[in-house]
Amino acid sequence: MPTLLRRGQFGATVCQARTFWQTMPTALTPCAIFLHPPLSNQKNVTIKDKKTCAACAVPGLCRINQSGTGIRTKQTNAMNEILQGLIQAAQLIFSLDRDLIEISLRSLYVTVTAVAIASAIGLPLGCWLAVRRFRYRRFVIATLNALMGLPPVVVGLIVYLLLSRSGPFGVFGLLFTPTAMIIAQVVILTPLIASIAHQAIRELWAEYHDLLISLNTTRRQRIGTLLWDGRRALLTAALAGFGRGIGEVGAIMIVGGNIDHATRVLTTAIALETGKGNFSLALALGFVLIGLAVLVNLLIHSLSRTEVSGRW
Amino acid sequence: MNLNHILAGGLIWMASLVQADEMKMAVTTSFHNSGLSDVLLPEIEKDLDLRVQLLVVGTGQAIRLGQAGDVDAILVHSKTAEEAFVADGYGTHRTEIMYNDFVLIGPAADPADIATATSAADALSRIATAQTPFVSRGDDSGTHKKEQSLWDTANVSDRDVVWYKEAGAGMGATLNTASGLNAYILSDRASWLKFGNKGDLALLYSGDPILFNQYAYLPVDPARHDHVMSDQAARLENWLTSPRAQALIDGYTLNGETLFTFNAK
Numbered sequence: 001m002p003t004l005l006r007r008g009q010f011g012a013t014v015c016q017a018r019t020f021w022q023t024m025p026t027a028l029t030p031c032a033i034f035l036h037p038p039l040s041n042q043k044n045v046t047i048k049d050k051k052t053c054a055a056c057a058v059p060g061l062c063r064i065n066q067s068g069t070g071i072r073t074k075q076t077n078a079m080n081e082i083l084q085g086l087i088q089a090a091q092l093i094f095s096l097d098r099d100l101i102e103i104s105l106r107s108l109y110v111t112v113t114a115v116a117i118a119s120a121i122g123l124p125l126g127c128w129l130a131v132r133r134f135r136y137r138r139f140v141i142a143t144l145n146a147l148m149g150l151p152p153v154v155v156g157l158i159v160y161l162l163l164s165r166s167g168p169f170g171v172f173g174l175l176f177t178p179t180a181m182i183i184a185q186v187v188i189l190t191p192l193i194a195s196i197a198h199q200a201i202r203e204l205w206a207e208y209h210d211l212l213i214s215l216n217t218t219r220r221q222r223i224g225t226l227l228w229d230g231r232r233a234l235l236t237a238a239l240a241g242f243g244r245g246i247g248e249v250g251a252i253m254i255v256g257g258n259i260d261h262a263t264r265v266l267t268t269a270i271a272l273e274t275g276k277g278n279f280s281l282a283l284a285l286g287f288v289l290i291g292l293a294v295l296v297n298l299l300i301h302s303l304s305r306t307e308v309s310g311r312w
Numbered sequence: 313m314n315l316n317h318i319l320a321g322g323l324i325w326m327a328s329l330v331q332a333d334e335m336k337m338a339v340t341t342s343f344h345n346s347g348l349s350d351v352l353l354p355e356i357e358k359d360l361d362l363r364v365q366l367l368v369v370g371t372g373q374a375i376r377l378g379q380a381g382d383v384d385a386i387l388v389h390s391k392t393a394e395e396a397f398v399a400d401g402y403g404t405h406r407t408e409i410m411y412n413d414f415v416l417i418g419p420a421a422d423p424a425d426i427a428t429a430t431s432a433a434d435a436l437s438r439i440a441t442a443q444t445p446f447v448s449r450g451d452d453s454g455t456h457k458k459e460q461s462l463w464d465t466a467n468v469s470d471r472d473v474v475w476y477k478e479a480g481a482g483m484g485a486t487l488n489t490a491s492g493l494n495a496y497i498l499s500d501r502a503s504w505l506k507f508g509n510k511g512d513l514a515l516l517y518s519g520d521p522i523l524f525n526q527y528a529y530l531p532v533d534p535a536r537h538d539h540v541m542s543d544q545a546a547r548l549e550n551w552l553t554s555p556r557a558q559a560l561i562d563g564y565t566l567n568g569e570t571l572f573t574f575n576a577k
Contacts (some may be wrong), residue, residue: 164380164382165380165381165382165537165539166379166380166381166382170381173539175382176336176365176367176382257365257367258367258368259336259365259366259367260353260365260366261363261365262365272368274484274485274488275341275345275481275482275483275484275485275488276345276484276506276507276508277484277487277488277491277507277508277509277510278508278509279508279509
C-alpha cells in the first residue's frame, strides 16, 4: 500500500469520509442475512467454526479463508458462491475497499486511455475509408473487419516480445507497466472502432455524397463533416471499444504481468482470485466490473444526451 | 462514491507512481498462492523502503524473464534449471532461502490407495496401475519438473494416456481442475493449505525425502543486462537471508501448520 496517503495531509479528510462508509457494512449485515440466511440454517451444510471473515465482516456467512470441508450438495454450493459474490461485491463497494478502488481506477485509466487513442486513430480511418476510393479498398476493409476478432493473447504476446528488454523496444523499459497495457489495448481496439465507424459513416456518406460534392468541399472538410454529423453512431463505436477493452484479460495479463499496486486491474485480479479458489471474491470483482461498465455507458449517454425525447 | 473518494483513490494511485525504490522479481506461483508474499512484501517495504513488484509465473517462465532481463531477480524452485541459469551467465549466483515439501493430493475416497504407499514413486505407480485421473501442471514450472522426474523414478514413461491430464496452468488453476475432475495431483504443501476450493480432495501422501522442495533466490547478472537493479537485488538478498526474514518465514502458519522452513546460510 502506498504510504504517502497514510502519512500525508490528505489523511484526515479521507478518514472522516471513511468513517461513515465503514459503518455501512455493519448496517447492511441484517439485510444481508435476511436476504440470504446463514449457511448453517441451510440443509446439507456443515460449518465447522463461525469465523469472521476479514473481507466481508459477516460472521459465519463467508467461507473464504475457512478450511471447513462440510458436505454440501453441488447445487447449493454453486448457488451460494453466486449469492456470496453478490453480497461481497456490495460490501466491497460500500466499505470502499482501498485495493478495489485502486484496481478499478487502473482498469478505467488503462481502457479509457486506450479507447481515446484508438478512437483518435480509428474514427478518422474508418471515415477516410468510406470517403476515399482506391484500388485495394475492398481488401483493406475486409482485413479491418477480420482484425475486429484479433485474438488478444496473440496481440499480448507480440507486444510483449517487442517491449521485452531483449526485444527491439526494450530500452524504454515499458514491459510490465500500464503503458504497455495501453499499447496492447490500442492494437486490439483500433480495428474494432475503425470498422464500426466505417459502417456507420458509409450510410451517412451515401446521404451526404451529392451535397458535399456539389459544395466543392475538400476531403478533409468532408471527413470533418461526416465525423461531426455521425457523432452519435461514432460514440457507439467508441463504447464498443470500451466494452471490449474493460473486460479484456488475455493481452494485459501478458504485457502487464498482474503486479500488485502496479499493473493489477479488475480482470487480472479476477483471474488471480479464481486461481486461488476464492470464487466468491472473484465473482464479487466480476460484479464490480460489470457495474463499472454499465456506469460508464450510462454516464456517457447522459452526458451526450442521447436517448432523450425529441432526439434520437 | 463522492468526490472525496474519487480523489482519495486517485491519490493512492498517484502515490504508487512516485515510490522511490522499486525492483521486479519473478516468483513461482506457490510463493504467492501460499500467501507468504503478502506477509513478506509489506515488511520489506517497511525495512528497506523497497517496493518489490512480483510477477507470479511458473519457474520456467520466471527463468525466461530473467534471461531476457525483464526482471531484476527470480525466486524459484528447480535446482537443475537454476544451476543452468547461473552456469549460462544469466544469474550471478544462487542463494537458498527456504524449503517446504511437495504432497500428493487426491479424492478423499482414494481409489488408487496411495495413502498406504511406501514411497512417492510407489504412490505414482499405484495411480498409473489404477488409471485414475491425474492432473499435471504441464507448464514447465518447478512443480511440473519435479512431477516429471517422479514419474521417471516410478518407471511410468507412457503419459500420453486418457487418465493423465495436462492443465498447462499455475498451481491454483490446476488445483481447481483437479477439484473439478476429482483427480490426483502433485502440489506444494503451502499452495494446498491456502487453496480455497478443496471440494472432495484431501492430502493423501507426503513425507518421502524425494519430495523436498528448495526455494532459491537468483539475482540477474548486471554484466549481461546493465539496466538490472543489482543494488536493490543485493539489498533484498541481504534481507531475505537475515534473522528478520527467518522469523517471518518460520512464523508464517496456516491452521497451525508451518508452511515454509527458512534455511539460508
